Amino acid sequence: MNRRRLVALCTVTVTVILALLISSQTARISAQSTGTQSTAWHTGDEPDKTPPPYNPYPPGILPADLNSEIARVLREVDNIEAEALAQLRALPPPILTGNPPTFQNTGQRLNVLIGKALNFDKNMSPFQNRACGFCHMPYAGFSGPIPSVNLTMIAYPGSFQFRAGKRTAQRYTYAPNFPVFNFNIQQELFFGGNFWDSRATGYMLGSPDEEQAQHPPVDTQEHALPDTACIAFRLETAVYKSFFEEFWGDVLDIKFPANTEEICETPGGAKIFGTSATPIKLSPEDRARANDVYDHWGQSLDQYEASPDVSAFSSKFDMFLAGDTTLSADEMAGFKLFNGKGNCNSCHVDGRSTAPTPPPPEGEAPNGEDTGATASVKPIFSCFGSANEGLPLNPRDAFYYQNRPDFFGFTPNPFGFGYRDLGLGTFLRSGFGAAPSPNDTWTQFAPTSDGQFQVSSARDVALTPAQCPTTEAPGPYFQKEFFHNGYIKSLKQLVHFYNTRDTSFAKPVTSGHCPPGTIERVTCWPMPEVRNNLDTTTGMLGLTDTEENQIVAFLMTLSDGFSRPYPDKNTFTGVCMTGGTAATQGNSTLIPTPPLPPCASAICGVAPLPTKPIP
């Protein structure tokens, strides 16, 4: 692009942004004039309370069926919520006995079912349209349930539509198995935590997963409640309130001020709140009670996620470990490659014995051959560490486009395409888009953590609804999205990426600009978004096409629901996709990455700086 065109483009962009700024300014002013002194953005007698949607997206970024798919998932969420209520009502009440007092017999199940009711309660959001389950559905292994979103914008729209996050909705199966985020001094490595960037550490409650559940309700891009006390407030009117009170002993009669509903139906980040995280004015005693309720919210959700309803250990591989079934020839070959030539279990630890190879002469194994024996534990297929796998920047990520204020005066990503996702590195710096780090002695390790994301459990990566039994084209298949930015659209591509990222397929281009004669994700891999700390355990594995497929076959043995039915897996009411090939799955939706501005200094210029700057 020549300079003249660039300048012209910039001028147009600036004009458009200015125009939008002015119009959103007027919208806010008129919104405010209807309700001075209060947060109300609508007048009391307005029948339709929906504010104008936030749509900063160029045409084609939001999938065409987005509204109908949101409606579909909300119906499914309601169905599961109704089931949870019925299960709660059918449960024989536990008996509180002993010292310390324990809910004997059905106490644990009660807590799990409370967690399930919380998980699928869409009232826990300003517009009463988002539940945890909206982005984490059982039939997708508790990851994103909308195929067209997985194919395009990758992030899920939150309660104030269409604000959306920046990463894929992580499967939360086995998230409760991750340890408290910690720094191993001897190894000089971080372990544990929840979220792609490990920012839910568990430093306070002793469980990263319990603390994780406290983030989405007040994440501006997700549930978007402006105050954590809104959870206690909404629980007051929840249908399952009595169960929550019975179990936790919380008496839900906090004295909420009269404007609480107005506050809780205004999304977080709204200008009107300033920088306050506690816009609801509560007495110190009531604030403490609301905080307790918020802890219990996290604890029940964690128990649901840890229960066999979610983390089931019911895969074919688990049965194989128990000696109750055999793997097919391809699955077995894939398992061997996973441990051997593929090197996958260096990070996705598969619970094999870590007994080192005996020294030569007896023990000398040829290059890359695994000599460990399978141990009788339930492997999580993660080492709980982090690594930079060098994913290219995905220009479809909805986050890049949210660079102007919405109706409430909130701008999710002021940096636009100047945003870079440094993952763990940004969290350690308490940086933009992460959460404050609770331990400043970790900060010094940010430069060696830039670009790193959590080693996901490989379990349930292939889990799909029964009617679309695979993630892979030609199907009928359920379109999922893989890795933190959803750049990869099939497991075939995932393994091919690990296999060939650093071969002659590596091209100095951004996504959408692969050289003529190459096919993106098949014979062309665009540059990593973050080069620093790029892990090279994989990238040039020398696997054949058949071997790649065998690893895919093995990954499919890790889906729960083989030895017994997976609860709520049959709740999908959408449609499967068919046709095409797994290698080129989703390629028709690739778009050219625009010329990238340098990484914003608010992200890449935050101390401690890496020795080699991030472009």
Next chain:
Amino acid sequence: MKKVLLTVSIMVVFIGSLLAQESPTTPRATRVQISQGPEIALAGGYLTVIRWTVNNPGGGPVHYGVVHYGTDPKDLSQTAKNPIRLNPSHSSTVFRVHLYDLPPKTTYYYKVESLDANGKSDGVTSPVNKFTTQ
């Protein structure tokens, strides 16, 4: 029989760390040697990959492959490094290090070494080699 017992007891010892499943620290190799390379695994325009293989050095799970390079064999002042995760069950370990955007038709001299995450050397350095970019 004795050997089987020994293996079983080693496994029992390691199961403690397996339950947590964090990557383990493994016994350090008494001597680390390069068994293959270093060699140019990829001579791309923008990406050059230097690769070598050693016997599994052991120690902490993350190690760094390091390449010291330059156009003057007496001044290898540029460095490139990439992390890898050791596979405790593998007898050998492959390091790959990336060099970006080297100018064409230029001869480079380099030597390689490896470190653990604490910066402690595995005690093996290659002689100085050279290659010419395309």
